[in-house]
Structures are given as C-alpha cells and as structure tokens.
Amino acid sequence: MSEENYSMKEAMIFSQRVAQMSKALWKAVEKDWQKWIKPYDLNINEHHILWISYHLKGATISEIAKFGVMHVSTAFNFSKKLEERGYLLFYKKDDDRRNTYVSVTEAGESLILEMNKNYYDTQHGILDGSLPLKQLHGKFPEFLEVMSVIRNIYGEDFMEIFESGFENIEKTFDDSIGELSSTVKSTDNE
Numbered sequence: 001m002s003e004e005n006y007s008m009k010e011a012m013i014f015s016q017r018v019a020q021m022s023k024a025l026w027k028a029v030e031k032d033w034q035k036w037i038k039p040y041d042l043n044i045n046e047h048h049i050l051w052i053s054y055h056l057k058g059a060t061i062s063e064i065a066k067f068g069v070m071h072v073s074t075a076f077n078f079s080k081k082l083e084e085r086g087y088l089l090f091y092k093k094d095d096d097r098r099n100t101y102v103s104v105t106e107a108g109e110s111l112i113l114e115m116n117k118n119y120y121d122t123q124h125g126i127l128d129g130s131l132p133l134k135q136l137h138g139k140f141p142e143f144l145e146v147m148s149v150i151r152n153i154y155g156e157d158f159m160e161i162f163e164s165g166f167e168n169i170e171k172t173f174d175d176s177i178g179e180l181s182s183t184v185k186s187t188d189n190e
C-alpha cells in the first residue's frame with residue numbers, strides 16, 4: 001500500500017459506509033429489476049446479458065462477463081439459455097476464431113423493445129427515491145465520484161464498455177414515443 005494519508009478509523013468508517021450503502025442500494029435495484037422483468041420469464045443475469053448484447057452489438061462472452069460483472073462461465077451459461085430460447089445467436093468471426101461472439105436475434109430485440117415499452121408498468125423505488133433530487137436540481141444524480149471509484153477498480157476499458165451502452169440508448173431512444181428504436185438489422189456473421 002502506498003503512503004497512508006488516512007487513519008484506520010477513517011478507512012473503516014468509509015469502507016463500512018460504502019458497504020452498507022451499496023447493500024441497501026443493490027437491494028432496491030434488485031427488487032425493481034425483478035419486478036420489471038418478471039412478466040418475461042427472465043432472471044437478472046439473463047436480462048443483463050440480453051441488454052449488454054443488444055447495446056454492444058457483437059460482444060464477446062468475455063466482454064459480457066466483464067461489463068456484467070460476472071464470471072465468464074456465468075455469462076456463457078446464461079447466454080446459452082438465451083440462445084436456446086431464440087434471443088441470442090452465438091458465432092465466430094472469420095478473422096477471430098478464438099473468441100465466441102454473441103448477437104441479439106430479432107426475437108431478442110423484440111423482447112428488449114417490449115420490456116422497454118412496458119417499463120412503467122411496474123413501480124421503481126430507485127427512480128421514485130431520486131425524483132426529489134431531480135425536482136430540486138433539475139437532473140438526476142450523476143454519481144461522478146462513484147464512477148471514478150469504479151474506474152479505479154475495474155479500469156478504463158470497463159468504463160468504455162459501460163459508456164458505450166448508454167451512448168447507444170442515447171442514440172436509439174425516441175423521446176416522441178418513449179421507446180428504444182430498432183438497432184438490429186441483421187444477425188449475419190460479421
């Protein structure tokens with residue numbers, strides 16, 4: 001460890017505060033997420049993999065695992081279940097036979113678009129809990145300091161993958177209808 005410029009007490013309080021806040025926040029996120037995807041017979045890992053695959057367009061299993069913060073075997077196994085259900089397609093690229101790539105099928109895209117369309121059919125505690133801040137400051141919390149901590153833990157490439165998914169939402173979300181627009185044009189092997 002580098003030269004310590006904090007006390008053990010500060011370190012312990014900080015670590016415990018982050019742990020307790022993360023646990024409380026995750027519990028609320030998990031509850032919201034499960035309620036949202038329940039009608040589609042998906043679990044959180046399956047939805048997360050489908051969402052990542054949709055936004056990254058041709059992601060490797062390793063990229064899905066890294067961005068989904070899950071073990072590679074978890075990403076692979078749940079991706080296989082989604083493939084069996086017709087939502088994902090596995091393929092190899094001619095110029096890269098080592099990696100397995102995943103793309104969303106038309107059925108997978110339709111499912112993502114339907115879930116997005118029905119987002120407000122369930123209550124979202126995280127959204128509701130953030131609305132007073134949005135009303136007060138005119139925007140949702142940005143989490144810049146938390147993003148910096150995550151960047152320091154997982155690295156710049158994680159943040160690039162993280163941001164590319166949100167950039168895709170920014171590009172494909174149609175505010176006039178309140179939905180994502182189609183992005184999957186072909187499931188051909190690239």
